[in-house]
Amino acid sequence: MYLHYGIYLVGSEALHLDQLAAAILKENKSFEVNVHLAKRLPLPAENEQTRPRIDLIVFLMDLRSQHSVETVKASLPYVDVNFFLGKVCFLAVGGKAVKHQSVEMYTLKQLADSYSSPLISAELESPDRRCVTARRLLQLLKVAAGLVPGVSALALSSLIRP
């Protein structure tokens, strides 16, 4: 049986999710990964039966756009509670340029803490930064899918509890 592990990237289209997806697929790994993109949740109900397995959900938020944060906040209620035990991760993009920031990092951190999930700051502009972020997400995916012996998603999430 050939297992593909699924990672979902949820965020507005301005964030160029496809570039990050390409970076994830390009990485060397010992397992197969399917990357799915979504602008918001809930996913359309038509493909409910044939939906592949979801191991990690990554919510991307742009510090420069209040709208992306609102979209993610509206999508979070549609996630099953079991995902928050280490299978959800928040990504904060755009923290480098001060002059266009309209959302504070503090608010994003509050949001991530309230859902007990990690918040990663990432820069998706240049290919190397995308590579680094892709590698980090793949590491999280490995733990979330149960591929790392001795470390479970729950153990990882307990490390960031307040």
Added chain:
Amino acid sequence: RGPPHRPAEQPVPGTTSPPSRAARPGNHLSPSGPGKRTASLSYPGTSGWRISELITRGPRGNWFNMEHVTSAARAEIKQRGVCFANTDATPAVVKTGKRQTPFRQSSAIRKIPRTDLPVENAEQIAALLQKQWRLYHLTPLYRFSYTMLKKYSNELSVFIATEQKRGVAIEVGIELASKAKFSMLAGLRATENDPEAVSIQITTKTSVHQAVAEKVVWSGWMCCVDGDLGFLESLPVEFICLPLLFANGPETVTTMVGEWLQKTFDCYISAFPISSENLTWMAAMWANCFSDSVHRVMELEWSVPPVQLTISLSIHPEDAKALWDSIHEDEDEITIDEVELFMSCLHSHFYRHFGVRLAATQLVKVSTAVASAHCDGKLKLFNSKHIDHVLPFLTELAFHQIQYQPRLCNSLD
């Protein structure tokens, strides 16, 4: 046998229980309803669930299912203060208690300064208006003395003369020597703890029609208005903190003055970009002070980088004031909720009429009758009466940057 059986709590929808921070000791038997006992794992952070149960019931795309979580586990979650989203659309957001995060929250409430005090030094302050100023951060100056202003003037003049000889041009057509002048700028401090503002002017003598006239080539001023008391008092005696530097004139002269200041007073000058969030604060604060004398439209400008588009919206000042009055309650303070509500009203109005979602764009410029600010750090003051509405806020931003986000760039941009 185990510890006495505790009744499971029923979670009440819509409320959040206070977080319990007491760490549970290692192995324990958790209560789980009459007759059922489940063993728990030994490391803290879990709440008596069985790990195997969770892994076998791993998510396979069921988005609306909370049956996997047993009622006992739900009670545990509730007790710990974590409440995950229910299946209905309204989420129950949890408050996990105060936690030291590395990110600092900028203040949610800002005071409105009083403007009924008479303006001292009206003529010099009037000279500051109507000019496009470029903002810079200035770290505290070492051994700056108000009695040696004449000496500083001479030194700066000499420095500029040597730079001119080296070939650095000030302005096209200027060959004669230029002179610098330092002077005190009274009337710009809010409290006794603020140091007096200092103004610098660089003039050159030009010969026009056989007469020698002085022309101001570059002017700048440094000030600190209502600075952070704790920081000012913690500074050693030799330092004077004037965190804002305003400059008007050619970039080359700004660089020269900056170099001289950095060398003489061991300070550091860096650029002052204003974030979109702070620009929205300015829009709200300036809509608050409505001036009958100057009739100037309120203009907001947004930029959409991917499409190279700039969206500009002009609002009649009375409409802006009416909208703000309907939101604003407290006479002395402005809260962040009022500011956000103000902006979201403008966003939804724009969306309704033009279909463009401004929340996904970036605010770059705010212009009202009081002042106009650009995100690159450019400022223009229009009204000397309302100067107290602008400068304390900028000083607060400057102090915030010094204390929490020092950014060391290697050039003036």
